[in-house]
Structures are given as structure tokens and as C-alpha cells.
Amino acid sequence: MTFRSRLAKHLARVEAVLETVLPPEGRAPERLHAAMRYAVLGGGKRVRPLLVYLAGEVLGAPLERLDAPAAAVELIHAYSLVHDDLPAMDDDDLRRGRPTCHRAFGEATAILAGDALQVLAFELLTTDSKMVSDDHQRMAIARELATASGTAGMAGGQAIDLSAQGRQMDVDTLETMHSLKTGALIRASVLMGAWSADKPPPEAVWALSEFGSAIGLAFQIQDDILDVEGDTDTLGKTVGADSARQKPTYPSVAGMEAAKGRAAELCEIAIAALSALGSPAYPLRDMARYIVHRES
């Protein structure tokens, strides 16, 4: 199977899973459920769920075991977008080419939808019957997601981001912010895939953790690059939004050339980390390249 067709297969799969795990719109409270579905099902690259599937496959995890972890990490990502877009945060009007959740449903419902999406992720990980049966590994999966979402991960990165607007930042601090805000959840995606396999060897988990850290940071640097060089229609969000908000980005702090160099370097670091896993890890290698070469 080519990488593109594998990606397409997993993408279709996660869309179907998300459709199922989200409460139906017809069930009360209808408006809250509608807002949750709007926030999650409105497209998106699904990079994090794809990484759950790809990493799980490397260690031989059956796809049905990976559905709940894949959906859970996307629910967390979607909640973070809903809250980041709020007027008190980035005050964004456009997301994935459509009005942001608070623009479509009002601020109160958007706050609540974000809250409910976050906890739905953990509900899923603690109730799904198709996940890996070893409760210790299930607990590890939930732990990876929780840790990556909290103040030592995504929420912490967002807090640094909030305090950084309009201020100078050095490259090290920027990399820390990016690694927390985006990198932690991407690394967690890879590890949630790994923990879904039967007794994953510790050295494989370690290699995938290294891989995840490197592509997580690379992903955000590419995001920064696209904020300058991307196209609003292709991206589905406003190009130049970060610069307009005087947010520090990799190109603004280190220059565009350094940003591209660092993304390429991290891609190589990620690929090198996979060497111990041999040919089964080739799709992850392709994924690393896709992440730093994507245009949206």
C-alpha cells in the first residue's frame, strides 16, 4: 500500500469513528451536542489520529484498538481550537474555512462545548471495549493524553503563548512553547498508538517517543512558516494572523531560512529515531516528511 492510500484509509476511518463517538445532534442537550459536532466534524488534517494509527501499526496493534485513542486525541485538539479561538483568547472568526464555534453558537456554548469535548476524550478512553485489554496499558494511554494536555503540555504552552504577545522571545523559549503547545500532544498521539500494541518493547516506545518529540516541534515550525507563506484558502484560516497579533513565531524570531532549516533538521532527527524499528516504520518516516512539506 502506498503511503497516500494508507493515509486516505486511516483518514476515512477516523472520520467514521469521530462521527460515532460524538453524541448525536438529536439527543438533549441538542445545542451543546451540535456545537461539539460542528467543532470536530468540520474537516481538519487529523494529523494526531493518523499518528495514532501509524504508530500503532508499526508495533502490530489492530486498527480497532486504535480507534478510541485516535478519536480521543482529536477531541482534545478540537477542544483546544474552540477555546483558543474565543474572543478572550485569539478572537478568531475563521477556522477550517468556516465561522469559529463561538461565532456559530455563541460564546457560552463554545466554552461548554470545549469543556465537554475534553472530558469526552477521557470518557472514551475509560469506556471503549475494543481498546487494548491490558488495563495497565489503557491507563498508560489515558496518562499520556492527560499529561500532554495539562500545564506541562498543551495548556502550559498556551499560557506561555498568551503572555508572549508583543514581547521579545529567544529561540530556546520559542521551542519550549512550541514543544508544549503542539509537540506534547503529537508525541502523545504516537505513544498512545504504541501502548495499544501487545506488550510494546520499551526500546520501541522510547524510539517512538523521540520520533514524536521531533515531529511535534517540526509540525509547529511548519505551521509558523505557513502563517507567512501559506494561502488563506488552502489553510482554511487567515494567513498572517500570528504576525498581525505580534505573536512570536519561528520565522519572526530566527528568520525564515533558519525556520526551514530547523524543520528539515527535526524531520531528519525524527527519521533517525525510527531506525531501530526497521521497515515497518516506513509509513511513519513518510508521515514525518509529509508534516514538514504540507501546504495546509
Add this chain to the structure above:
Amino acid sequence: MTFRSRLAKHLARVEAVLETVLPPEGRAPERLHAAMRYAVLGGGKRVRPLLVYLAGEVLGAPLERLDAPAAAVELIHAYSLVHDDLPAMDDDDLRRGRPTCHRAFGEATAILAGDALQVLAFELLTTDSKMVSDDHQRMAIARELATASGTAGMAGGQAIDLSAQGRQMDVDTLETMHSLKTGALIRASVLMGAWSADKPPPEAVWALSEFGSAIGLAFQIQDDILDVEGDTDTLGKTVGADSARQKPTYPSVAGMEAAKGRAAELCEIAIAALSALGSPAYPLRDMARYIVHRES
């Protein structure tokens, strides 16, 4: 030990545990951590953690096993207060006798602090080493908390609440809203205590579930009563706030006499559910009475 001294002992314990599980203010991101601590450590009755300890004790769970579940449920409760108080939601200025979190730290940090408190609860339940060692039971504890916090619980109740302002509501719908918004988390507290014991007998878990459902609803009805008859200084929040907002409350929908009658009835239902558990459940019986007779 008298009930009051038992309560005082558990209260001191949960305060110490919360102090420890919250990230220190000196650790980056400092402002986010300060807001989280402010939201949680600013007093409060700690009814939910007290129920974790009391229910766990009934089935013989050692106290140190109950610390993480007790803290986790209070973190969820605290996050819900921070978000409910936001300008887009209830727009409250006062909570526990102090400025609300967004008044003290700004709206963006308050949103983020709520988000981070919610996930810290799950981080705690997936990392704490003193909890019950059976991973299946640990998973059940996390599942109770997740389910009670989502759209079939607290978030769902809050959504009904949002849509209900200024509208007529019948008693059945009001009871559903109260059972979701407040009752689910209180019932979960009792069950998290139960799941922390060694192999809790199913009939005991069932009895405690019935107990939790009844006192959960009773708790919210008493809250409604105090919104009319309470004292702002004792409550630490503005008396009459719900009526002023034209929110349906038990007294406004069914009358004050019916509200008091229903609270007393639910207290008796809760106590009757404990009968199978014998004398070890006496502290829970006293807790049910405390919940419907409290003045704050």
C-alpha cells in the same frame, strides 16, 4: 469519633492533598498555576471530596487510596465554577467571598485555568501511585468521573441551565437539570470512594449509587433554597443571584414548601439506601443530613 470531628479530619486532609497536587506557583507558567491555585484553594465546603472519603471508609478503603480521587473530583468542581462564572456564562464577580477567577486573573487565564484543572483531575487519577492497585478499578474510578463531567452529566446540566434562563420549566425538567448539573458529580464522588475499596461487593456499590443520586439532587435543591433564604456573608456568594438571573430554581418552580419537602424526602431516600450497609455507613447518613441542613 463524632461526625463533626471525622468531617474536620477529612477536611484538613483534602486541603493538604489539594495543596500538594496543584502545581506550585513558582513553576512556569506561573500565572496559570497561580490562577489554578486561586480557584481551588480559596475555601469551599469540599462536599465532594468528603463524600469520597466517607464512602471509601464505609467499605474499608485506606485513606491514602482516597486522596487522589478526592482531589480529582474537587478539581473538576473548581474548574466548573471558574467557567460558570465567566462573563459569557453567569458573569459572576464573587465566589467564596473573593473576586471570581476571571476578575482576579483576566478572562483568558481563567478559561485556561479551568481547562487545566479539568485535565489535572485525570492526570492525577492516571498517575497517583497510592490509589487502589487494581487497574480495572482505577479505570472505573476515572470512568465515573469522566461520565459524570460530560454531556450526560455536569456539562449537560449546565447546557440545560444556559438555555433555561427566563423560560418556564416544569419540576421534572428541573430535577433532570439538577441531577445532571450537580447530582452526577456528587454520585460519582460516592462511587469513586466505593471503587477504591478492595473488591467492593456489587450490592454495596449499587446501594451507594442510589445514595449518591438522592443526596446529589437534595444538595442542589438545598442550594436553591439557600439562594432565597441564605445569607450572602455565610454563603460567600450573592444571595438571590439565581432569581435575579431568572433561572428556574426549585422554590421558583414548585414553591418553597415543596422544595423543603422534596429535600427532606430525598434525604430519607438516601438514608434508606444505606440500610444494607449497616453501622459502618452511619457517617454517610450524618452527611446526608448535613447536606440538607447546611446554611452555606
